[in-house]
Amino acid sequence: MTYVSLTPFDLALAAILLVVTAGLSLAFRLGLERTIAVSAVRMCVQLAAVALVLKLVFESGSSLATAAFALMMLAATAYEVGSRQERRFQGAASYLIGGAAPFVAGLIASVFAVSAIIGSEPWWSPRFLLPILGMVIGNALAGVTLVLDTITTAATRERVAIEARLALGASRTDAMQDVLRRGLKAGMTPILSAMAVAGLVSVPGMMTGQILAGADPVDAMAYQVMILFLIAGATGIAVVLAGIAAVMLLTDDRHRLRLDRLTTVKKTE
Amino acid sequence: MPPLSFEVAGGECLAVEGASGSGKTRLLRAIADLDPVEGLVFVDGAERGEVPGPQWRRTVRYVAAEPGWWSDTPRACFAPEAIDNGRLDRQLDHVGLTRAHLDREIGVLSTGERSRLAFVRALQGEPKVLLLDEPTASLDPGSAALVEEQIRFQLYAGRIVLLSTHDAGLAQRLSHTRLKLPKPRVVHADGAGAA
Numbered sequence: 128m129t130y131v132s133l134t135p136f137d138l139a140l141a142a143i144l145l146v147v148t149a150g151l152s153l154a155f156r157l158g159l160e161r162t163i164a165v166s167a168v169r170m171c172v173q174l175a176a177v178a179l180v181l182k183l184v185f186e187s188g189s190s191l192a193t194a195a196f197a198l199m200m201l202a203a204t205a206y207e208v209g210s211r212q213e214r215r216f217q218g219a220a221s222y223l224i225g226g227a228a229p230f231v232a233g234l235i236a237s238v239f240a241v242s243a244i245i246g247s248e249p250w251w252s253p254r255f256l257l258p259i260l261g262m263v264i265g266n267a268l269a270g271v272t273l274v275l276d277t278i279t280t281a282a283t284r285e286r287v288a289i290e291a292r293l294a295l296g297a298s299r300t301d302a303m304q305d306v307l308r309r310g311l312k313a314g315m316t317p318i319l320s321a322m323a324v325a326g327l328v329s330v331p332g333m334m335t336g337q338i339l340a341g342a343d344p345v346d347a348m349a350y351q352v353m354i355l356f357l358i359a360g361a362t363g364i365a366v367v368l369a370g371i372a373a374v375m376l377l378t379d380d381r382h383r384l385r386l387d388r389l390t391t392v393k394k395t396e
Numbered sequence: 397m398p399p400l401s402f403e404v405a406g407g408e409c410l411a412v413e414g415a416s417g418s419g420k421t422r423l424l425r426a427i428a429d430l431d432p433v434e435g436l437v438f439v440d441g442a443e444r445g446e447v448p449g450p451q452w453r454r455t456v457r458y459v460a461a462e463p464g465w466w467s468d469t470p471r472a473c474f475a476p477e478a479i480d481n482g483r484l485d486r487q488l489d490h491v492g493l494t495r496a497h498l499d500r501e502i503g504v505l506s507t508g509e510r511s512r513l514a515f516v517r518a519l520q521g522e523p524k525v526l527l528l529d530e531p532t533a534s535l536d537p538g539s540a541a542l543v544e545e546q547i548r549f550q551l552y553a554g555r556i557v558l559l560s561t562h563d564a565g566l567a568q569r570l571s572h573t574r575l576k577l578p579k580p581r582v583v584h585a586d587g588a589g590a591a
Contacts, residue, residue, distance in 0.1 A: 290471075291464025293512075294428060294455030296521070305466060382449035383430055 132339040142167070183254045193253040197260060201230045204264055208272050214389045216376055224372045227306055229267035232365035236263050237359040256335040259357065266318060266358040267365035274314035274366050278373045281306040284387065289384050295372065299378035307374050312366060314366035318359050325355060402575060406524075409547070411567035414577030419459070420560035422576070424527040427558065428458035438526060439556075446516045457523035457529060461530040463514030469500040470505070470513050476565040478520040484485070487516045490549075491542045526550060528559040532566060542571065 145167055152159040184192045208225025215221040237260040241247045247255040282289060285306065292302040300307075325331055330338075333354055337347035379385050400423070402470075404410045409525035412420045420542065425465055426433040429444050429452050439458075441552040444452055465473050478484055479498070488494055491512040497505065505513070511534045531547065551557055561567050567574055 285464075285466070287460065287462060288466040289464070289466035290430060291460065291465060293450075294430060294453055294458040294460070295517070296450045296457075298450050379432070380449075381429055381432070382453075383432065385432075 131339075149224070177290055181253075181257065184257070188253070190249075192249055193251055194254060195255070196257055199235075200261060200264055201226050202351070204229050208268055208275065211272050212275055212279065212392070214276075214391050215285060216279075217390055220316050220388075221275065224369050224376075225268075225271060228271050228365040228372065229264045229361075232267050232297060232361040232363075233260050233264035233369065235364060236361035240353065240357050255330050260375050262354055263357050263361045264322075267362045269317055270314035270366045271369040272363040273311045273317070274369045275373055277313040278306055278310035278377070280372060281309055282384065283389065286384060286386060293382060294386060297348035297382075299382040299384075300375070301381070302384070303374045303378060303392055307370050309365055310370045314370065315363065318362045322359060325351070331355070398578065400575075402573070403560055404556050404558065404573065406501045406536045406556055407551050408572040409551055409559065410573045410575055411571035412558060412577065413558040413562070413564070413567055416562075418577040418579060420577060421529055424458055424529050424558060424560055427525075428453055428456050430458060455523055456519055456525040456527065458527040459518045459529060459531065461533060463517075465502045467509070468501055469499050470502065474498070474517055475520055478517075480500075484516070484520075484548055486559045487519055487546075490546050491516060492539055504581050508536060508539050511535060512539060512543060515546070520570075523555070525556040525558070528557065529559055530561060531559055532561070532563065534544055540566075 145163065149160045149163045152158075152163060174237045180196065184196050197256055205222045209215065209219075209222035210360075211295025212221050212225075229343070238250065239257055241252070241255045242250040245255055250256075282303070289302050293299070311325070321331075331351050331354075334344075334351040337350060338344055376388060377385055402410065405567075412423055414420050422431070422433075425431050426435065427437050427444075429437075429449055439455055444456075447455075467473050471479065474484075485495060488497065493509065493512055493516070497509060502510065511531075515528075515531065528547070532543055535543060544566065547557055547559070551570075557570070559566075559570070
């Protein structure tokens with residue numbers, strides 16, 4: 128099997144489908160034409176920029192450029208998780224947890240993968256490290272968003288019950304254990320569902336890409352299984368890190384519930 | 397709230413009175429160390445800040461006006477050793493309840509039953525100080541009389557009781573000292589003491 132390179136003309140052909148969608152929006156007066164156009168252009172520009180930057184990083188083979196790209200991912204992750212919280216911690220804590228938890232977990236899983244499993248030389252070779260890191264962080268990010276949202280919402284709604292436990296002499300870990308457990312479960316659910324239906328409902332994106340690019344489906348499957356294991360492991364670590372951090376921030380060293388550290392913001396989509 | 401300073405001896409009751417919003421709940425919660433507030437609180441010479449929070453709250457027990465539950469039935473919200481203790485039957489009986497109430501759904505229990513269960517729950521572990529926020533507000537006259545009798549019993553046993561109430565009669569009958577909080581302005585408790 129050979130790799131079929133796509134020309135700009137091929138991409139323009141694919142875009143016809145999007146024009147049809149925009150036409151439907153006009154016909155049904157959905158008012159989405161503008162959004163469709165903007166999203167499509169934005170997606171092209173973003174992906175083109177990333178592709179160009181990745182090309183540069185791959186060609187340079189520089190550890191510094193690799194680290195810089197990874198840090199850019201960290202910043203984007205922090206913003207993405209932090210800005211999606213309806214109840215944010217005062218200061219930058221939501222952004223710090225949102226960036227640090229997926230990034231640290233993603234780094235652990237990716238470095239483990241490239242050094243122990245793939246054995247790329249050098250271990251930080253951007254061609255292997257960055258795509259894996261991106262995929263793992265992207266999924267861990269979804270889990271962390273859910274954990275933070277679940278814990279801050281539950282703590283706010285169940286304030287009376289949590290404080291009743293504290294008032295009876297429970298420690299903050301005891302008083303918050305139900306809330307923490309619920310948060311961790313919520314954070315793990317998407318990746319567990321994704322693993323359960325992988326291949327049945329949808330062939331995961333990476334595997335599809337590899338098959339289209341000419342890889343043997345069995346090889347593509349092996350990579351996909353590795354990635355799913357990495358994602359599940361990293362999400363687990365990220366979710367636990369974020370959950371514990373959230374519980375610690377919602378309580379203080381006197382074992383008091385500190386909902387005053389939360390501010391409610393209108394959710395941004 | 398203006399700066400406050402007071403002492404309450406063992407076996408004595410202080411009634412905290414004042415209009416809604418005057419800071420009665422805030423004062424009791426501050427003494428239980430449930431909110432960060434400046435000021436010193438001593439029990440038997442030990443200052444609040446020197447004792448770990450959970451240990452302090454096992455000694456200084458706050459009972460909210462609207463009690464919290466974290467399970468479907470009250471049973472799981474009692475410590476297992478309290479459930480096994482035969483004294484629990486007597487304590488429930490004294491406020492007009494039975495062990496059967498421990499297994500009813502929280503949502504099925506009346507406000508008064510939940511309030512009395514929370515009162516009994518707060519007695520477990522022998523706290524030295526009871527901070528009762530509106531202990532009889534949600535009770536019918538009969539149940540209120542039972543709870544009032546039990547508060548008196550706790551005073552006989554040497555406990556310190558601080559209670560907030562709108563009921564001047566209750567304050568009159570139970571308390572040795574009455575503390576009237578002024579009408580609400582800026583709420584800020586500053587220095588509360590129980591000895």
